[in-house]
Each structure stands twice: as structure tokens, then as C-alpha cells.
Amino acid sequence: MAASPSDLRRAGNEEFRRGQYGPAAELYTRALELLEATGEAAAEERSVLLANRAACRLKDGACSLCVADCNSALDLVPFGIKPLLRRAAAYEALERYPQAYVDYKTVLQVDCSVQAAHDGVNRMTKALLEKDGVNWRQKLPPIPTVPISAQTRWSAPSAGAPGANAPPATAPQREPDKAAANTERARTLKEEGNELVKKGNHKKAVEKYSESLKLNQECATYTNRALCYLALKQYKEAVEDCTEALRLDPKNVKALYRRAQALKELKDYKSSIADIKSLLKTEPKNTAALKLLQELNRA
Incomplete structure (x- = not known):
């Protein structure tokens, strides 16, 4: 019996837990290809898979690929916390500090309690102040306004629970987030x-x-x-x-x-x-x- 996208996602999560980021990314890719082949829209599920694959790219240092996956995830489900955070981390690694700052600030509009976003804003403020001086804010890209609907709806479900509405802090499975520390x-x-x-x-x-x-x-x-x-x-x-x-x-x-x-x-x-x-x-x-x-x- 062929593996379903959910089976492949769970297998990818297991590989990620073991530190096998390349194989995990391949499993997430297979799940995405399977969803496309069957013609299933499944925007949220595809967004989760892309965000999980982005975590693999980030862990492997492939930051440009991480950004691309996060962009695709956010096209499917705008203002998802996980793809925003991972894209911000990738931008930071690429020393694209203005873009990282914007993403961290956007996360805080969705959920002001995300500590990683507060820490990111502080780091980027320091880096931009050193780079561009006191007028650094004038060189920032525009920060999007997050609609109220996105502030009350968790748009990046847990890898283990597509469609779950629990905040990321209480999601039942957080495999790719274990890399955060x-x-x-x-x-x-x-x-x-x-x-x-x-x-x-x-x-x-x-x-x-x-x-x-x-x-x-x-x-x-x-x-x-x-x-x-x-x-x-x-x-x-x-x-x-x-x-x-x-x-x-x-x-x-x-x-x-x-x-x-x-x-x-x-x-x-x-x-x-x-x-x-x-x-x-x-x-x-x-x-x-x-x-x-x-x-x-x-x-």
C-alpha cells in the first residue's frame, strides 16, 4: 500500500528528530508531490509541509532554499508563524537584516507572546543600528499590517496536526522546532x-x-x-x-x-x-x- 502524504510527513518528522535533515526534506518533498499528483488543494497541509522542509533547509544552512519554501508556505496560508520565523532566521543568516526585522515584527503582530520574535527584533535592531546608524528605520521595507482574522487564527498548524488551531506553544508535536534551541x-x-x-x-x-x-x-x-x-x-x-x-x-x-x-x-x-x-x-x-x-x- 502506497504511503499517504500524512505517512510521509510523519516519517519526515521522525527523520528530523534523528537529525537527518536531508532525508526529512526528501520525505516532505515526496508528500508535496503526492498532494499535487492527486490534485488535492489542501492549502494548509501543503503549507505545513513547506514550513517543515524550510526547517530542514535552515538546519542544513541552505538559507536561500529555506526562504523560497517559506515564501511558498506563506502564499498558501498568509501570516503563518512558523514560516515567518524560519524565513526571518534565514534572512538573518544571510545578513539580510531589514527583511529579518520585518518578519520578526510581523510575527509579533500575529502573537505578541512569541519570545523568539522579541529576541530577533532586539538582535536586528542592534545589527541595523550598527550598519545604518540612527536613521536605520528609514531604510526598512514596509511592515505588512496583519488582519484581525490572522491574529485570531493560528495559520501554521503543527507538523503533526494539520488543521489544528492550537497556538504553536501548545501544539502536540513540534519536531522541527526542536532545532530552535x-x-x-x-x-x-x-x-x-x-x-x-x-x-x-x-x-x-x-x-x-x-x-x-x-x-x-x-x-x-x-x-x-x-x-x-x-x-x-x-x-x-x-x-x-x-x-x-x-x-x-x-x-x-x-x-x-x-x-x-x-x-x-x-x-x-x-x-x-x-x-x-x-x-x-x-x-x-x-x-x-x-x-x-x-x-x-x-x-
Whole structure:
């Protein structure tokens, strides 16, 4: 007897519990394909599956894919708390702080008691203040107004109970949410590493980033650790970290630039030039990359 979408979802939840995020994502994908093949509308069920798959993407550091899944989930069921929170976390990892801020604030319109959203708003406020100064609010995208109906209806049911109307805090099954504690701890460790980099303590920062990566493989953490390895003249390690970052985000500018720097020091000029040219396809006016390319052409 063929597995139903519900069977596949439950199997995906079990894989997620075991930390098998890739297999879990595949099961959620199969469930989605089955719903489409049978022509079932099931907007809420599809939204839940997409939000669960987004949690897998987030845990694996595939933040752009996480954003895409959350967008699809929110198209089906607007103002769902789980896809909003996961998209916010992905934006934060991608250092797209204005978008993350908007999502965290939107969650608080739906339910002002969500602590993760309060914490996110605080982190984003600090990051945006550092980045854009006192006028940071003027550069924000518009924050959507959540209709009253969405404030009284829980639009992202639990993975284990599609259609349930209980708030996420009391939902009977929360498998993908078990990653939240690890993700939060990983983010804290990354921020501690960032502070150490500002103080010039690259060796200690590497330790913090390494601890963070054990909990959550995130592109920005790899590129941050690569920066430390460059400062410590550990060029092979820097190349490895940038390669991992590019596996998660193939067009990441920082990863391409830092790998090019490391490859230059390793005298692999051909590969270094290739990375810079890839970077310039995304940012053709990147002055640091153009300068490095000039240096490489003279090497």
C-alpha cells in the first residue's frame, strides 16, 4: 500500500528528530508531490509541509532554499508563524537584516507572546543600528499590517496536526522546532566570535565559530571563520571553509573573495582568478575584487 502524504510527513518528522535533515526534506518533498499528483488543494497541509522542509533547509544552512519554501508556505496560508520565523532566521543568516526585522515584527503582530520574535527584533535592531546608524528605520521595507482574522487564527498548524488551531506553544508535536534551541545557541556563539574578531582575537574566534558550526552549518559562520584563518595565515583551512560556504550558497560574495585571497597566498593564481571572475558576475563594481584581480594578473 502506497504511503499517504500524512505517512510521509510523519516519517519526515521522525527523520528530523534523528537529525537527518536531508532525508526529512526528501520525505516532505515526496508528500508535496503526492498532494499535487492527486490534485488535492489542501492549502494548509501543503503549507505545513513547506514550513517543515524550510526547517530542514535552515538546519542544513541552505538559507536561500529555506526562504523560497517559506515564501511558498506563506502564499498558501498568509501570516503563518512558523514560516515567518524560519524565513526571518534565514534572512538573518544571510545578513539580510531589514527583511529579518520585518518578519520578526510581523510575527509579533500575529502573537505578541512569541519570545523568539522579541529576541530577533532586539538582535536586528542592534545589527541595523550598527550598519545604518540612527536613521536605520528609514531604510526598512514596509511592515505588512496583519488582519484581525490572522491574529485570531493560528495559520501554521503543527507538523503533526494539520488543521489544528492550537497556538504553536501548545501544539502536540513540534519536531522541527526542536532545532530552535541549537540554532539559537549557534547564533549566540557566532556573535561571540564576531566580537572576538573585532578585538583582533582570531584564534579564540575560530573556537567560537567551530562550536557554532557543530550546532548549525551556516554560510556566514563559515565565511567568518575563513576570515580568521586568513588572518592566522592558515590558508588551506580558509579555502575549505569558503568551499563549504559556497556549497550552501554558490554565489556568496564573501566566500568567493576570501577563497580567492587564500588561493592567491597558496600561489594557485588560476583558481583565484576564476573565483574573482565569478564574484564579478554578481557584483561587477566590487572594488576590492577588481583590485585583487589586478594583483593576480600581475602575479
